[in-house]
Amino acid sequence: MGIISRGFQGRRRDAGDRLPPGQYLVDDFPVLSAGPTPRVPLDRWEFAVDTEAGQTHRWSWAEFLALPQETPTVDIHCVTKWTKLDTTWQGVSLDVLLEDVETAADYALIYSYGGYTTNLPLEDLLDGQAWIAHRFDGEELEPRHGGPARLIVPHLYFWKSAKWVRGIRLLNEDYPGFWETAGYNNYGDPWREQRYEGD
């Protein structure tokens, strides 16, 4: 046991085994962003997948909405310590979006309207682990929470779930994103408490 803080009791909330180390439960939905919230008109919105071979696959908003939809209910974990259980999203699985994409890439760089980027191994986007979501809790996704659409990859800290997502670049080599070059962990597994560089 580390240093004891004299007189500290804590207020324990039982989350069973669903709370990663160092996290605490919240009921609201805090917002964290590095800059202003971009506003993206739907008639100019597009989502793209760029392969390492230079091919680009694009979806307009209408084409994106016409894809098979899923409504995952997941727990989300922010690196700033809050965890929110049972959040319900609606969107398109990355398995669907990447189905017809030919690639041998190992890495993905997610890029957003407004310039944000984040990186992760491509395999973390596959097999029912990630979605491009456009609805939260039955409502249209608000701009402050990443609308029109954001990535949801709930098994990693939530900064990987890029807001205002615009596309995915598939790469042969890893390319660290915005927070990953500002002192945060390159992978960000909440269950191994990989918050910062070197964790």
Next chain:
Amino acid sequence: MRRLVWRPAELISCVAETESARTLRFRVPGWPGHLPGQHVDVRLTADDGYTAQRSYSVANPTDGDLVELTVENVPDGEVSPYLTEVMQAGDRLEIRGPVGGWFVWRQESTAPVLLVGGGSGIVPLMAMIRARRLAGGRVPFRLLYSLRDPARRYYAEELRRPDPGLDVTYLYTRSAPEGVSRPARRLMLEDLAEGGWPASFEADCYVCGPTGFVEAAADLLLALGHAPERIRTERFGPTGG
């Protein structure tokens, strides 16, 4: 690769800022130093090994092994009531950091600076103001500090003292002191137009506060023509704990 370790931190003194906030000064042996605007993780451990962690912005510029935090008591919180009401000089906790390489001011920068703080969002901005003063910086700073009423001012005495090149404007949202001509109201476009810098000055803007405040301030700065890449934000929700 740099690794952030938990370090024991001893509370050496504390000062009440308002009825509900206090500044805690810790000695953290081995502290590597920090940039103004960065934050730290704080870990409390109870007798039985139960732990709780939270993040707090650092209030002081880097100063050997001293780390100052200003903490607002969140009435239903788990950690902040301990820090603001229970903890006494000589008590210990653990600190890890510094964290965050984006919401920071670097003294090499020559751009004018606009600081926009809402409530306890003043804390990392104060670290920037103090770092500038300590370095004898010539870069002009303007601070717009939005808060409910005069009793909620942090660092009131220090911000009253002359600090050449720093302009301080208070923007009250609920009740303004007598003699202040601006009526108490939320942050408006003209507040940023009058108290900030023209967009053509290409100032670096730092906005920190509760989410709604930061959203509003950042949108207004965009409307005034400030470039989005020059607007850095730090937000916290109502549950800071």
